[in-house]
Amino acid sequence: MDKKHYAYIDVIRVLSMLSIIILHSASYGLRDYYFSKTWHILNIITSLCTCAVPLFFMISGAMVLSSNKTDNLGYLFKNRLPRLVFPLIFWSIACIARDFYYIHKNLNTFDLSQLYEELISIISGPVAVHLWFMYALIPLYIVAPFLRKIIASKKLIKYLLALWIIACSLKTYYVVMPESFKMYFNFDLFNKLNYIDGFLGYFVVGCFIHENHLSLKLKGALPLILIMTALIAAGTCYATLKSGEYSEIFKSYTSIFVISLSTLLYLLAASVKRLPETIGKIINYLSSVSMGVYMSGNFFLGIMRQEGMTFNTARGFVLCTVYTLALCIIFTGILKQIKPLCFISTGNKYKNPFKK
Numbered sequence: 001m002d003k004k005h006y007a008y009i010d011v012i013r014v015l016s017m018l019s020i021i022i023l024h025s026a027s028y029g030l031r032d033y034y035f036s037k038t039w040h041i042l043n044i045i046t047s048l049c050t051c052a053v054p055l056f057f058m059i060s061g062a063m064v065l066s067s068n069k070t071d072n073l074g075y076l077f078k079n080r081l082p083r084l085v086f087p088l089i090f091w092s093i094a095c096i097a098r099d100f101y102y103i104h105k106n107l108n109t110f111d112l113s114q115l116y117e118e119l120i121s122i123i124s125g126p127v128a129v130h131l132w133f134m135y136a137l138i139p140l141y142i143v144a145p146f147l148r149k150i151i152a153s154k155k156l157i158k159y160l161l162a163l164w165i166i167a168c169s170l171k172t173y174y175v176v177m178p179e180s181f182k183m184y185f186n187f188d189l190f191n192k193l194n195y196i197d198g199f200l201g202y203f204v205v206g207c208f209i210h211e212n213h214l215s216l217k218l219k220g221a222l223p224l225i226l227i228m229t230a231l232i233a234a235g236t237c238y239a240t241l242k243s244g245e246y247s248e249i250f251k252s253y254t255s256i257f258v259i260s261l262s263t264l265l266y267l268l269a270a271s272v273k274r275l276p277e278t279i280g281k282i283i284n285y286l287s288s289v290s291m292g293v294y295m296s297g298n299f300f301l302g303i304m305r306q307e308g309m310t311f312n313t314a315r316g317f318v319l320c321t322v323y324t325l326a327l328c329i330i331f332t333g334i335l336k337q338i339k340p341l342c343f344i345s346t347g348n349k350y351k352n353p354f355k356k
Helices: 007-030 037-049 052-065 073-107 112-123 129-151 154-176 179-185 200-211 218-243 256-269 277-288 290-306 314-336 339-346
Strands: none
Touching: 007 037, 007 052, 007 256, 007 277, 007 290, 007 314, 037 218, 037 314, 052 129, 052 200, 052 256, 073 112, 073 129, 073 290, 073 339, 129 154, 129 200, 129 290, 154 200, 154 256, 200 256, 218 256, 277 290, 290 314, 290 339, 314 339
């Protein structure tokens, strides 16, 4: 069971990988030229792509919580956690090195004590904005053995998911309601259940769908996906207009709209049982480098920005997406072929390409 390969998991990894690059590339244009044609297009695209991280957490939950190996604490600390921790450290150091290189290049200064502080700060939080998700994912891996005990009971897993949906719904409705109605959605009890309305729900719902073999066909899922995407995009327009600056309230990962859209996309992808051989090989390879792409996307984006490239126009967005994705895939592919760097940069075990 643990070794079984699922085509739809690879499909979601690739879609999530593409979406995260699109989100990073679109972030510049979304903060300029409010309500222009380009802004509206980027808003719609990112309303759909905002499911990138939730989908990643869902497939992680599906694979980790459905595996009997999760009950083995030795396997957790010897195998699973190193696959997350080492790439996190590697790309954190890479981002720090990039930033200090450009500080020295542009300002001709180098502060050794500041470099030391940056390196130590890896322990407490992300040194680069795009690495935040690892600080949410690692704790979920640590508590996964406990979660396995909960999901073993159908009643408890449904209870946990119900709490998650209620907590996220109340938080969402509190944000969107007029001030005169907010008092009816400010439940202090659920405000204290931060661990419930965080990413734990995605981790569990991914496993729930996977274990129960749930899926939706395109005909049933597409209208609902379009409606949810439209609601998120329209809500973002409203919140941005109201606040006077770009607002991601409706694109929050704990928004009930994002939860609904992510679940629909997951259910749609779960209907993929097998892929044509050629397409399957491409998807399988891209899936194998997806972690490296997640971790390196903003690294290369930062370099391009420092070298004077601008991405706040429609053309800039397309070029940024293509360049970043190409750089990530190529460099991750290269790193996978260098034995000393393969595991620490991608989390993948080294495989000799010349050995059958």
